[in-house]
Amino acid sequence: MNKISAIVKYNSKPAGILSKEDGIYRFTYNETYLREAGNRPISITMPLRKEPYQTETLFPVFINMLSEGANKKNQSRMLKIDENDHFSFLLATAKFDSIGPLTIERINEPA
Structure with missing residues (x-):
């Protein structure tokens, strides 16, 4: 499977890299983000640290950025993305218009 990566920004500042492989x-x-004083973690459940976080399901902080119900169904239809493909939904919908300080920008755009 291909590796898909995205920059996670906190208030427009690159905070780290989210990937799926x-x-x-x-x-x-991001090492720079860790070094700069005053930077906040992206989530209370993911405190600042050098070691990567790893899981088999998308982290709750990112799941919580996704729409639900009728909005999710409409987005699925319009974007032609499976409703259960949370990572693709995140990459397609969280680049500009998100609630809160986080935005997600895909790094390796599909060909």
């Missing part, structure tokens, strides 16, 4: 999600804070 072989069904595993990883989030790693």
Whole structure:
């Protein structure tokens, strides 16, 4: 499977990299973000640290950025994305118009 990566920004500042490869999600804070005083974690459940976070399901902080119900169904139809493909939904919908300080920008755009 191909690796898909995205920059996670906190108030427009690059905070780290979110990736998916072989069904595993990883989030790693940017070293510069870690060094700069006053930067906040992207989530209370993901405190600032050098070691990557890893899981088999998309991290709750990112799931919570997704629409639900009728909005999700409409987006699925309009974007032609499976309703259960949370990572693709995140990449397609969280680049500009998101609630809160986080935005997600895909790094390796599909050909």
